[in-house]
Amino acid sequence: MNAHDSEKVIGTLEQQGYARVQEEDAAGLILYNTCSIRDKAEQKVFHRLNEYKKLQGEGKKFAVLGCVAQQEGEKIFEKAPYVSMVAGSASYRNLPEMLRRLEAGEERITGLDDRQTDLTFETEFTARSNPHRGYITIIEGCDKFCAYCVVPYTRGKERSRTAASVLVEAKKMVDLGFTEIQFLGQNVNSYRDPSGRMSFAELLVAVGELPGIRRVRFTTSHPRDFTRDIVQAIDDTPTLCDHIHLPVQSGSSAVLKAMSREYTREWYLERMSWIKAAKRDISITSDMIVGFPGETDADFEETITLVGEVKYDAVFAFKFSPRPNTPAVTMADSIPDELKSERLRILMDRQREIQREHYGRHLGEMQEVMVESYNPSRNQVVGRSSQNKTVNFSTAQIAQPPIGSYLSVRITQTLPNCLVGEAIADAEALPFVALQRVADFVVLN
Known part of the structure; x- marks a missing residue:
């Protein structure tokens, strides 16, 4: 974002x-x-x-x-x-x-x-850094007030753009040659069309059906607003990427309550069951916090067992750190930093084991891969699958495939953090548009 x-x-x-x-x-x-x-x-x-x-x-x-x-x-x-x-x-x-x-x-x-502002930052002058994959912010701010999170205090309340304005921006992007669009929002699936015209799932489908679009993604979702029609939309619309990022933060209902997440482990697992019951193989990723105030060994073990039950394709995990103005600031941070670090290590070691095993399901598959960059030292092309997995692959072509083009790749090896393969045949190669900018200011992230 x-x-x-x-x-x-x-x-x-x-x-x-x-x-x-x-x-x-x-x-x-x-x-x-x-x-x-x-x-x-x-x-x-x-x-x-x-x-x-x-x-x-x-x-x-x-x-x-x-x-x-x-x-x-x-x-x-x-x-x-x-x-x-x-x-x-x-x-x-x-x-x-x-x-x-x-x-x-x-x-x-x-x-x-x-x-409390109701205004959003909409501009037709976005200087997009990637001519093939572009972002659209459909909702700004956050109303969830999780105990650890500073976002509601720094980005304001939730305020959505109209579906009509989103569709106009998406259509302009496709006309300019963008083939992948990613919806953004602090809680992107909390989207509520001010005009009442479309639900979040319906907006996804509408953009996915634009002529020329190849992929539509969205991030980040919140379990409280994750509805079954989102899974149905992915199942029914091939251009919607088969990847869902649904942060859980903890596998313990007691810790989730302390975090003010307002759902339980069981609630979250029910949504996981919807995703796993889909006709498509949908990749699942998540965010987790270890060492939240009051997290016991038993609570942490529930996070480990949740990871084993869901079998995430990736987990982004962090040690708890108190943020200004949040309720967690006043909680006694009873977990020593050494223990937080140890729990983080245990969690990521377990997740690495799961990924090593879980990625194996892709061995021998054909995957459509969008070219992102090159690795000359390994003589490989680097791309991304619809499931948001990195795919490093070789090609028999003398010339490197253009950035932004799509190729069919057979997966020949699976590693914990990426897939390895061989390009079989070009899909429709999309022209690479070189962008040049001249300037006397600089923006640093």
Whole structure:
């Protein structure tokens, strides 16, 4: 989501007459887009800002955008006095006006929105970095208020775009040659069309049926809003990717209650049963937190058994770290960091075993793979399957297949984190469009 926010910010600035450069030394304005979902990410922000201090004397101006900007507000000016602008993500629509004030000589500009705003950041000037795979934010903000999560305080309440505006943007992207579209949202399946025209599943199908589209993805879903019609839509619409990311966070109902997730282990497993009963083989991935305050050995063991029962294709796991303004800040963090690290190691070791075994089901399969890059040292092409798995493959072609093209690949080897194969025959090769940008500003994620 931060990467797509940067694309929209870049497009907005370019429309205002700014140009982009790749190096800080060549920039007159440096915008730093930030994340505060975990403590480590937030620490990096101020470490990086300190590195930029030496550039102040060169007349450069600095802006801090995103979640840390919204969270820290004007305190950033105290920690980094050389910063000229602080703007949360909900105020990006005001960037042209803020930039005019900056150019007029104003030294400290703040764009911080109340979380109750109903406005979304929609722009037709998105500077998409990939000419084949593009993002569309369909819902902003979050109303879930999980005990550990800072997002509702930094990105505001949930507010959805109309289905009509999403379809217009998707159609423009397909007309420009994009073959893969990914819907984004803090809780993307919490989407509610303000016009009442379409459900989330119906919007997925509508975009999946656009002529020229090859793949439609979405992330990240919330179990509380995950409905059976989403699985049905994937089953019925071949262009909808057979991959669902459904964060569970813990396998213990007691810990889930403490986290204010408002579902139980059994509720989550019921949704897993819907996915596993689908006609298509749908890949499942998840997020997990270990060491949440009060998590016992028995609670952690329930997470391990859940992993074994679901057999995820990938798990993104993290040690709990308290975030500002969240209820978890006031909870006694009774889990020593050493134990958190040990539990994280145990969880990822178990998941690696499962992936090693579970990926084996793809051996000998034919997979359609979208080309993403090349690995010259291994003489391999790197691509991604519809299930969002990395596929490293060889090809008998003398020329490398174009980035963004689709090939049929036979899987000859399975590893814990990727598939290995051989290209059999080209699918429709899509033309590679080279994008060149000239600029005198830089946006850093």
